[in-house]
Amino acid sequence: MADTLEAKKRDTRGKRNARRDRAAGRTPAVLYGHGAENLSLSVDSTALATAVQHGSPLVELSGDVKQSALMSDIQWDPMGAHILHIDFTRVKADERIEVSVSIELRGISPGTNVGGVVNQAIHDTLVECAAAAIPEKIEININHLELGASISASEIELPEDVNLVCSPDTIFVQCSEPLPEMDDDEGQLSTEGAEPEVIGRKAAEEEAGDAES
Numbered sequence: 333m334a335d336t337l338e339a340k341k342r343d344t345r346g347k348r349n350a351r352r353d354r355a356a357g358r359t360p361a362v363l364y365g366h367g368a369e370n371l372s373l374s375v376d377s378t379a380l381a382t383a384v385q386h387g388s389p390l391v392e393l394s395g396d397v398k399q400s401a402l403m404s405d406i407q408w409d410p411m412g413a414h415i416l417h418i419d420f421t422r423v424k425a426d427e428r429i430e431v432s433v434s435i436e437l438r439g440i441s442p443g444t445n446v447g448g449v450v451n452q453a454i455h456d457t458l459v460e461c462a463a464a465a466i467p468e469k470i471e472i473n474i475n476h477l478e479l480g481a482s483i484s485a486s487e488i489e490l491p492e493d494v495n496l497v498c499s500p501d502t503i504f505v506q507c508s509e510p511l512p513e514m515d516d517d518e519g520q521l522s523t524e525g526a527e528p529e530v531i532g533r534k535a536a537e538e539e540a541g542d543a544e545s
Contacts, residue, residue, distance in 0.1 A: 335382065335392070337393055338393075338395040339363070339394065341397070353374045359374060361418045363399065365421040371397060377414075384403065384406065387469065404419045428460060429462075433467055434455065436472070437472050443478045443507035449508060451506050452504070459497060461493060461495065472504060474505060477506075483505045485501070486500035
């Protein structure tokens with residue numbers, strides 16, 4: 333279920349007014365898309381942070397604007413702690429869109445019992461689905477992942493009417509042999525017993541040889 337954010341229209345723009353909105357606990361925003369005019373809005377900062385944490389990009393705007401929308405661009409402060417500005421893109425509930433969702437592994441790979449290591453190659457992926465049916469995440473069951481085996485896109489169980497936007501052969505996770513441990517001294521060239529060369533010695537020896545001849 334999409335989070336609902338109360339939106340208020342902003343009649344003024346500029347950094348000073350944006351700072352005033354943030355001080356009042358509201359985050360500046362812009363709503364655009366579908367050929368309609370761009371609207372300057374503000375939404376409650378706490379409710380927005382909660383919606384972002386929930387992971388689904390789809391929200392329902394209420395208040396001055398009643399519209400299904402996607403959170404399309406989020407600007408954070410330098411510390412990544414607070415949202416400074418957000419863009420919303422208009423969508424319809426039955427509109428099919430492409431959106432990025434996270435990938436999570438579920439279960440324990442039997443391959444790890446014989447020394448294998450599970451490597452997750454992809455952590456986020458594009459899916460194509462209706463805007464109202466965006467999955468919070470895609471789960472991959474690894475309970476049958478043996479040593480030396482892998483799971484490709486064609487083997488992933490997806491929610492109904494959700495498609496992956498990638499090649500069926502794309503590898504998402506595999507269980508492989510661990511890399512061999514390298515000794516601390518491995519790869520270092522041994523210089524034991526070797527006499528260090530003194531700069532200028534070779535030239536001096538050559539000059540002495542010339543003198544003797």
